[in-house]
Amino acid sequence: MSSILERSFKVLEHLAPHPEGKALSSLASELDMPLSATHRLLAELVRCGYVRQDHSQGNYMLTIKLVSLGLGFLSASGIVDIAQPLLDRLAAESGELVRLAVVDGSELTFVAKAQGAVRGLRYDPDMGLSVNLSCSSAGHAWLSTLSDEEALALVSQQGFGKPEDYGPNAPTTVKALLAYLKAARERGFSMIVEVFAPAMTAMAAPIRSSHDGAVIGVVTIAGPLVRLTEERMLALGPALLATTEELAMASSGSAMLRKRG
Numbered sequence: 001m002s003s004i005l006e007r008s009f010k011v012l013e014h015l016a017p018h019p020e021g022k023a024l025s026s027l028a029s030e031l032d033m034p035l036s037a038t039h040r041l042l043a044e045l046v047r048c049g050y051v052r053q054d055h056s057q058g059n060y061m062l063t064i065k066l067v068s069l070g071l072g073f074l075s076a077s078g079i080v081d082i083a084q085p086l087l088d089r090l091a092a093e094s095g096e097l098v099r100l101a102v103v104d105g106s107e108l109t110f111v112a113k114a115q116g117a118v119r120g121l122r123y124d125p126d127m128g129l130s131v132n133l134s135c136s137s138a139g140h141a142w143l144s145t146l147s148d149e150e151a152l153a154l155v156s157q158q159g160f161g162k163p164e165d166y167g168p169n170a171p172t173t174v175k176a177l178l179a180y181l182k183a184a185r186e187r188g189f190s191m192i193v194e195v196f197a198p199a200m201t202a203m204a205a206p207i208r209s210s211h212d213g214a215v216i217g218v219v220t221i222a223g224p225l226v227r228l229t230e231e232r233m234l235a236l237g238p239a240l241l242a243t244t245e246e247l248a249m250a251s252s253g254s255a256m257l258r259k260r261g
Helices: 004-015 024-030 035-048 065-077 079-094 137-143 148-158 174-187 230-253 255-260
Strands: 051-053 060-062 097-104 107-115 190-193 200-208 215-224
Touching: 004 024, 004 035, 004 051, 004 060, 024 035, 035 051, 079 097, 079 107, 079 215, 079 230, 097 137, 107 137, 137 148, 137 174, 137 190, 137 200, 137 215, 148 174, 174 190, 190 230, 200 230, 215 230
Parallel strands: none
Antiparallel strands: 051 060, 097 107, 097 215, 190 200, 200 215
């Protein structure tokens, strides 16, 4: 972490999964920063309104300013207005969690979702986080549109996920990952069983720009294995592909998707 700006972002990213906040000493230790430098950085982030200190315990935590910026950006991009009705429809048809991720440089980030499950177990992982490419249906769907060399180059930047951190079937070798990508290319969409998480399954298909065919995003359906079986995923394939085609045709109405195309 060579610059103040880089350190600032590292602090914000580190605080994001901890809504209860983190102590100054914990932050300094976990980020391998001097205690005094960490305190000065936090004081500046507090002054700018991105961090606040809980005076009862002394922990530092994010304010909603970052959330407000993100929501404002998504609203101005037009992506939610375009995608939400289509995601809602697919969620109702599948009865599972449906999400939209957009390609952002060398990463995929979830930006919208619709929950189709009305009872029982509802699968709903964190939003707004970068997608692990080797251990997710979204990652496999995007990688399947690239050459093996391009796909492996992107995965090498992140590294392979570990089964203990994801699901027992998470691929940990090039051979295993390429087998998933080959199947996704042949099928037109990816399918994973206990790869991202134990007892969970998911499927995903890429969205191609109507302008030049570039992949601009991915739509996923995810749920518990007891409901979203492999047979069920195959049956939902046509509906998933129809949704991505409609999103591709509508992408020109969103500044975010249009620029990615």
